[in-house]
Amino acid sequence: MALLTFAEAIRDALKTALSADTSVIVFGLGADDPKGVFGTTLNLHKEFGSERVFDMPTSENAMTGVAIGAALYGLRPVLTHQRLDFALLSLDQLVNNAAKWRFMFGGRRAVPITVRMIIGRGWGQGPTHSQNLQAWFAHIPGLKVVMPSTAEDAKGLLLASIFDDDPVIFLEHRWLHNLRGDVPAGDARLPLCKARRLRAGDNVSIVAMSYMTIEALHAVDFLARQGISCDLIDLRTIKPLDWETVEASARRTGRLLVLDTGYTTGGVAAEIVARLSMSAWGELKAAPRRLAVPDAPEATSPALTAGYHVRAEHIATAVGDVLGKSVDARALAGERKHPHDVPGDWFTGPF
Amino acid sequence: MTPDLARQLLFSMKRIRAVEETIAERYSEQKMRCPTHLSVGQEAVAAGVGAALRRDDLAVSGHRAHAHYLGKGGDLNAMIAEIYGKETGCSRGKGGSMHLIDEAAGFMGSTAIVGGTVPVGVGLAYGMKVKRTDQVSCIFIGEAVAETGVFFEALNFAVLKKLPVLFVCENNLYSVYSPLRVRQPEGRAIHTMVTGFGIAAEAGDGNDVQAVHSAASTAIDAIRKGGGPHFLEFATFRWREHCGPLYDNDIGYRSEAEFQEWKAKDPIPRFERELLAKAEVTAAGIADMERAIAREVDAAFEFADRSPFPPAHDAGAGLYAAAAG
Numbered sequence: 001m002a003l004l005t006f007a008e009a010i011r012d013a014l015k016t017a018l019s020a021d022t023s024v025i026v027f028g029l030g031a032d033d034p035k036g037v038f039g040t041t042l043n044l045h046k047e048f049g050s051e052r053v054f055d056m057p058t059s060e061n062a063m064t065g066v067a068i069g070a071a072l073y074g075l076r077p078v079l080t081h082q083r084l085d086f087a088l089l090s091l092d093q094l095v096n097n098a099a100k101w102r103f104m105f106g107g108r109r110a111v112p113i114t115v116r117m118i119i120g121r122g123w124g125q126g127p128t129h130s131q132n133l134q135a136w137f138a139h140i141p142g143l144k145v146v147m148p149s150t151a152e153d154a155k156g157l158l159l160a161s162i163f164d165d166d167p168v169i170f171l172e173h174r175w176l177h178n179l180r181g182d183v184p185a186g187d188a189r190l191p192l193c194k195a196r197r198l199r200a201g202d203n204v205s206i207v208a209m210s211y212m213t214i215e216a217l218h219a220v221d222f223l224a225r226q227g228i229s230c231d232l233i234d235l236r237t238i239k240p241l242d243w244e245t246v247e248a249s250a251r252r253t254g255r256l257l258v259l260d261t262g263y264t265t266g267g268v269a270a271e272i273v274a275r276l277s278m279s280a281w282g283e284l285k286a287a288p289r290r291l292a293v294p295d296a297p298e299a300t301s302p303a304l305t306a307g308y309h310v311r312a313e314h315i316a317t318a319v320g321d322v323l324g325k326s327v328d329a330r331a332l333a334g335e336r337k338h339p340h341d342v343p344g345d346w347f348t349g350p351f
Numbered sequence: 352m353t354p355d356l357a358r359q360l361l362f363s364m365k366r367i368r369a370v371e372e373t374i375a376e377r378y379s380e381q382k383m384r385c386p387t388h389l390s391v392g393q394e395a396v397a398a399g400v401g402a403a404l405r406r407d408d409l410a411v412s413g414h415r416a417h418a419h420y421l422g423k424g425g426d427l428n429a430m431i432a433e434i435y436g437k438e439t440g441c442s443r444g445k446g447g448s449m450h451l452i453d454e455a456a457g458f459m460g461s462t463a464i465v466g467g468t469v470p471v472g473v474g475l476a477y478g479m480k481v482k483r484t485d486q487v488s489c490i491f492i493g494e495a496v497a498e499t500g501v502f503f504e505a506l507n508f509a510v511l512k513k514l515p516v517l518f519v520c521e522n523n524l525y526s527v528y529s530p531l532r533v534r535q536p537e538g539r540a541i542h543t544m545v546t547g548f549g550i551a552a553e554a555g556d557g558n559d560v561q562a563v564h565s566a567a568s569t570a571i572d573a574i575r576k577g578g579g580p581h582f583l584e585f586a587t588f589r590w591r592e593h594c595g596p597l598y599d600n601d602i603g604y605r606s607e608a609e610f611q612e613w614k615a616k617d618p619i620p621r622f623e624r625e626l627l628a629k630a631e632v633t634a635a636g637i638a639d640m641e642r643a644i645a646r647e648v649d650a651a652f653e654f655a656d657r658s659p660f661p662p663a664h665d666a667g668a669g670l671y672a673a674a675a676g
Contacts, residue, residue, distance in 0.1 A: 025481065051481055057511065062470040062504030069411075069474020069488075072459055075481065077474075092501070096464050097471060105452045105460060106443030107669025142670050165672035240671070 001184055007177040009151040010040040010116075013158035014078065016187055018048045021076065024162060026053045027063070028080030028116070037080055038118070038177050060086055064093035067113045068101070076162055077113050082351075084117035084171065085128045098167040099142030110165040114158070118172045119261070121211070122305060122341035123349050127297035132262035134209070135271070137169040138239035144168045145238040146192060149213035151181035153236055156190030164192060171238075173211040173261065174351075175343035195242040197249070201229030204319050205249040205256050207272055209235040211343075212259035212310065219315035222332050230319060238268055243275065250276050254285035255322045259310060260292035267292050286322045291315065302341045311336075352561060354631040356402065360560045361626060362640050363398035364619050367418045369644045370427065373652060374417075374434065375596035382656065383434045385447035390418035392558075392590035395618035396521050397422035397491075399563030400583075403571055404489055409457045409475050411468035412491040414449045415589070416461030419491045424456035431651040437658035444661045445669065465526075466492070466499035473505045476514035476580075485575050489517045494584075495526035497541045498534055503548075506580075510549045513579035517570055518550075520584040521557060527593045528604040542584035550582045557585025558618040588613035 004012060017024045026041060026048075032055050036042030045053035056063050060081065067077035081087040087094075094115070101111045120129040137145045144166050148154045154172070161168035198213065199220045208216040213234045220230045231249045235241065250256045256276055260269035269290035276288055291310040299305055313329035320327030338345050371389045378387070390397065393415075401422025404410065412419040420430055426441065433440030434448045442450050449463040459475060462468050472490035479486045496502045497520065509516045520541055524531050535541075542552040551573070555566045563585060570581035590610065592599040600607040626632040 057504065057507055059504030059508060061501045062473070062508060065467070065470020065501065065505065066474035066477055066508060069471035069476070070478045070481075071474070072471065073409075073475045073478025073482070075478050092464060092467065093470065096467055097462065101460070102672075103670050104442060104446045104450045104462075106441070106445050108442070108452060109454065109460075110672055144671070 001182050003180055004151050004183040005177065006151045006154045006172070006179045006181070007039045009155040009181070009183045010158055010172065011042060011044070012183060013155040013162070014041060014044060015047070017076075017078070017159055017162045018044065018052060020187055023074055024052070024076045024078065025070065026078045026080070027056050029056060029058060029082060031055050031080060037082055038174070041080065060089035061093055064090035064115065065097065067115070068093060068097050068111050071111045071113045072109060078116065078162055079113065080116040082118055083129050084119050084133060085131050087115065087117045094143065094167070094169075095140050099140045102166070103142055111167050112165045114161045114168045114170055116170045116172060118174055119210075120174045120351060121298070121309070122175070122343070123347060124300045124302070124341075125298065125351065126300035129351065130298040132293070134171055134238050135262055135267045138268060142167065143239065144192060145171065146236065147171045147173075147210040147238055148236060149176065149210055149234050151179060151183050153190060153196070155183050156188050157192065157236060159187060160189040160192050163189065168192075171210065175211045176214070178344065178346045179214070193237045193240050193242055195236055195245040196234045197231065197245070198234050199230060199232040201231045202253060203229050203255065204322050205231045205233065205253045206259065206315070206319070207233045207235060207246055207256065208259040209238060209268065210261050212261050215310065215312045216259055216315055218312035218332060218335070219319065222312065222329070223316055223319055223327070226327065228319060228323065228325070228327070246272060247276065247279060251280050251283050254283055256284070256288040257315070257318055257322055258288070258290045259315065260290060262292060263295050264290070264292040265295050286324070289318055289322055291318055302339070306340050352564070357626055357631050358636070360398050360402055360564060361619070361622055361632065362644070363402065363422060364394040364560060364622070365640060366644045366647070367394040367397060367421050368619060369648050370421065370431075370651075371417060373648050375591065377652065378596040384436060385434060385449070386594045387434060387448040387596075388415040388594050389591050389596070390415055390589070392613065392617070393521055393523060393587045394418055395560040395563050396519065396557050396585050396587060399560045400489060400519050400567045403564050403567035404457070404487065406457055408487045408489060409459050409472075410489040410491065411459050411472040411475070412461040413465060413468060413493060413496070414461070414463050415493065416451050416491070417448070420451045420453065420458050420461065423458045425451065425453035425458045426456070427647065427651045428654045429453065431655040432658050435655040435658070436660060437655055438661040439654070439658040443665070443669075466496045466501045469496060469502050470505040473509045473514060473516055476509065476516045477512065479515050480512065487515045487517055487571050487574050489519060492518065492520050493526070494520060494522040494524070494531065494541060495534065496520070497544070506545060506548050506550065509580040513577070515574045516580040517567070517574060518580065518582040519567070520582065521587050522584055523587050523589045525589070525593070525605060530604065540584070542582060545582050550580050551578070552582035552584070554584045554586070557587030558616045558621070560618055560622050590614065
């Protein structure tokens with residue numbers, strides 16, 4: 001066990017996978033550059049050679065196809081995009097090939113690729129460096145979508161993704177990269193498709209993913225001090241969804257608040273609210289709620305982003321709404337000492 | 352070229368032709384319920400390149416892939432059954448004519464999106480490089496692929512990493528109903544253009560099976576020796592409509608005269624005459640060949656027709672490795 005940042009845990013997972021299996025290869029723009037994709041791939045090429053860890057041409061679509069072909073040959077490629085938004089150039093290969101290959105060839109062949117996409121936020125990332133499109137990928141049958149929230153999960157779920165036989169979209173929120181946590185040494189895989197209950201409570205079920213889980217933790221702990229107990233479920237895998245865990249919690253508390261880092265319309269939160277409304281309507285004590293970002297791109301100027309994202313205080317207030325109680329969450333906002341557009345003092349840009 | 356090889360090439364072309372013509376003949380029975388893109392007229396490229404490749408070399412292709420699949424040694428019964436949507440099909444009825452696979456024969460897959468398998472073929476070659484094998488990855492494309500972005504991206508990477516890739520471009524002049532002149536600047540040849548990427552490239556007569564086989568063999572030799580990717584462009588012509596069993600010279604996008612001109616260059620009788628003249632094959636030998644092919648093709652359609660459909664509950668199966676929600 002070691003105390004690592006989320007980014008170090010990603011690197012630890014890659015190093016572990018590269019050591020464990022010579023079929024693992026790691027590539028992406030900047031994979032072997034002096035910054036090593038926010039430290040997540042730093043110097044791995046020195047240890048494992050430039051055939052297995054390498055930079056690539058700015059050709060997201062073809063390089064995704066190359067990953068698919070290499071996977072068909074028996075390799076386990078990990079492709080990294082420093083921002084999810086660039087991976088949109090690879091949608092043809094992801095949707096028409098990676099996601100379909102096993103199905104359309106009668107289940108004869110899997111495509112075990114892992115595509116890491118890093119999601120930006122704040123500090124001027126703006127409209128095309130900050131998109132949370134997990135719902136898009138989750139919409140495609142054949143893809144798996146993973147969104148870890150802690151350092152331990154970052155390592156364990158990345159390892160599981162790499163050794164999974166299906167294509168996995170692995171979404172890393174940039175604001176999590178500096179988050180520290182205890183990370184087990186070695187091949188510490190964690191099962192995909194399993195949510196984790198981070199706080200146990202009886203009043204309201206909160207379902208979150210990725211960075212929203214962190215904001216939720218602040219809100220839940222704050223609410224606990226005020227006598228409101230929340231069940232906090234971190235989805236970890238978006239597709240296939242651990243519906244059993246979500247539904248069991250929501251049936252027990254009768255109240256659901258879903259948090260989503262993505263846009264509101266057609267999002268993962270929308271899906272969960274819809275499913276629960278259909279399956280447990282009679283057991284709900286209040287209408288399900290969701291908090292997501294507005295149906296508008298994130299603007300660049302800090303003057304335009306202050307109210308854009310969901311913060312702990314919004315979550316606490318929404319929990320109060322679901323319970324029909326007034327919650328004064330101003331103190332929560334006051335706990336934050338750094339500007340609204342950075343995750344902490346560690347982040348000073350540029351990306 | 353040995354007489355054995357010559358006879359093999361003739362047989363291969365005739366077999367592909369017979370399969371495609373039989374599909375065309377029986378298409379109206381409504382038992383083949385999926386779009387099919389026939390290769391009639393283009394058999395020489397598939398037969399020539401297929402024979403130049405080793406069985407453990409790999410190949411990928413696009414929507415017009417029947418000939419490539421068969422030329423590479425793909426199982427005929429499984430292909431026809433796939434077009435019939437049967438459980439015994441190479442993709443168990445999930446893929447149809449445009450999604451053929453026979454990994455035992457090194458045919459790694461054909462897909463419907465133009466250019467979609469180009470990077471996949473390059474990725475297969477990257478695997479060969481990492482695993483230090485002497486295999487070759489052959490990527491069959493049509494000339495329209497040279498209009499897709501992914502082609503240039505993949506070509507660049509293949510050259511950058513000196514990968515064992517053979518690009519085989521069949522230039523049949525038309526993409527659906529769009530002639531080349533509305534898609535690529537006049538006077539620009541694809542094989543010339545790609546040399547700017549640093550790939551060795553050559554053009555040839557796609558209706559001359561010996562020329563195809565010889566060019567492919569030379570390129571494959573060079574690739575195996577570490578010479579990096581090669582590009583071959585072959586001029587040829589599809590006889591029938593883009594998709595489906597009919598002739599469509601009357602609808603206005605190309606002329607009957609142009610078709611007749613290409614039909615006169617039919618690769619099969621042309622090669623047959625040559626072999627007869629050299630006495631490498633006899634009229635009786637050809638008749639035997641044709642009988643054997645007819646028997647095999649009939650049996651394949653019979654097999655497909657008699658095979659069971661996949662069970663309805665199979666519709667959602669095979670999406671993920673393990674049962675996942």
